[in-house]
Amino acid sequence: MSNDRGTIKWASLMLPEHVKLLQDMWQDDYRMTKPVLDSQEIEVLNAQILEAFEYGSTVSVSIYSDGTVFDHIGVIIKLDSQTNNIILQLTDSTQVTIAFNDILSITIR
Structure with a gap:
């Protein structure tokens, strides 16, 4: 079974702007919407x-x-x-x- 690191292995071939966009995208995955209280x-x-x-x-x-x-x-x-x-x-x-x-x-x- 291979140890695939996903998009991390391609980070050295990417521009810093692309790496920043990927990091922002990963952080957005953990954001949640504000719960509405009744x-x-x-x-x-x-x-x-x-x-x-x-x-x-x-x-x-x-x-x-x-x-x-x-x-x-x-x-x-x-x-x-x-x-x-x-x-x-x-x-x-x-x-x-x-x-x-x-x-x-x-x-x-």
């Missing part, structure tokens, strides 16, 4: 955000950004209703600003 899921998220903020609980927040889903663990230190953002202080003491619209799920720990 009104009930949004209400549950709002209740969880308010509860975690009120009690200072540690939360795990899943957010959608540029085709991928990221998880952050920390404590919600500020809710900004004017800009629709939350400020999350991560476990390493850095702060992250997250838009309400990017939040997919919250788990209170």
Whole structure:
């Protein structure tokens, strides 16, 4: 059985622009579309955000950004209703600003 490396074996014969296009194409394969939350899921998220903020609980927040889903663990230190953002202080003491619209799920720990 041969060890076929696919298009990688041809990379030395390609122009750098072609290699870049192939890499972009491979990355696009892993991108996903943003899930749409219904009104009930949004209400549950709002209740969880308010509860975690009120009690200072540690939360795990899943957010959608540029085709991928990221998880952050920390404590919600500020809710900004004017800009629709939350400020999350991560476990390493850095702060992250997250838009309400990017939040997919919250788990209170």
